[in-house]
Amino acid sequence: MASEFDLTTERGLSAYLTSRSVSHTSVSLLTGGTANYVYRVTLPDGSTKIYKHAAPYLHSNTAFAFDPSRMDYEHRVLELQTSSPHLLSSHSPEASVHAVAVHSYDKENKLLCISDGGSRHLKDAYADPTLDMSSIGAALGRWLAALHTSTVATPLSLDPTSQNLKDNNAIAVSIYRHSYRNLSSAFAEYGDSGGNVPRYADFIDLPDKDIEFAQQINDAYGSRLAHENECICHGDFWPGNVLVKPASEEGGKVVLTVVDWEMTRRGTSATDAAQFLAESLLLDRFCGHRGLVPAFLNAYLSARPEIPGKEWFRRLAIHAGVHIAFWPTRVAWTDRRGTHALVELGKSILRAASESKWETLFGLPLFSGMEEIFLPAF
Secondary structure (H helix, E strand, C coil): CCCCCCCCCHHHHHHHHHHCCCCCCEEEECCCCCCCEEEEEECCCCCEEEEEECCCECCCCCCCECCCCHHHHHHHHHHHHHHCHHHCEEECCCEEEEECCEEEEECCCCEEEEECCCCCEHHHHCCCCCCCHHHHHHHHHHHHHHHHHHCCCCCCCCCCCCCCCCCCCHHHHHHHCHHHHCHHHHHHHCCCCCCCCCCCCCCCCCHHHHHHHHHHHHHHCHHHHHCCCCEEECCCCCHHHEEEECCCCCCCCEEEEECCCCCCEEECHHHHHHHHHHHHHHHHHHCCCCCHHHHHHHHHHHHCCCCCCHHHHHHHHHHHHHHHHHHHHCCCCCCHHHHHHHHHHHHHHHHHHHCCCHHHHCCCHHHCCCCHHHHHHC
């Protein structure tokens, strides 16, 4: 039976909490999210908790139906840190990285209570000169490698007794293919630069050929998302989902909290790493070169038991190329001419990776600063 309270409003959540004897002094709806209703609740002692409610539609567009069982998967994967803390935690001299902690979950009402990792995420904190962005990138790279390598045999089924590795978050698999399915529209909109945009390689095609190429990428690589099953992936790993708390005292560590796990799925580790790399490249490009890209990539690769092979790097490059070519056409980073340049960069990454032009690929910004010890993989 669904809640009698409207959990899409501050008043409704406050009434819900009161009915369950959860004392609180304030409830504030947080901005910035598109899928869920997220609140910061202040308790009488001044501490805070975060409540996330998944409605059967998007918060940002109530006409868009969105399966609320996504919150069941977020709760399930975060349960793993309680039963097996080594899966989802990593510590380094520079920073402490951990998944957000769960306090409670009302499955019937799709209401998750989690710890408050702070109000500033890594994207917003990127330009903060007091933060060592290279150290943060390295810490996140090691943490992500630990997540991937330790969950190869970890089931994601909502049934905690199931050992079936084929059970997966179908919602996440479908959503994650969105950029592949719509890559051709980005190419169509930003296809012909008229020679006013820098080209990153000798891949100059007519717009119709570009659109055909985008469809080929979707068919050849987007289709793999349905059956890739290497390990547990965060599913939406980017700087906007890493909350940052600076060291509170001399000698302390920066605390990095990884949030928003509802798109978690079993898949290939390359896509998590690629999404973070692509977004880090955009930050380095538009918010000051602070070394996040090479720090993350080198630390991630170093922390894996073995250097991944050629096909893993191809998959990494393909996914990053799709991300760079598509998402800046939907989320503004720069003006139209600058967006053209990003589409061209993404297209060049995709061409080089799909055609095994490794020397060209590793001359592109995505792999700038990658240590030479990883090149023998090719």
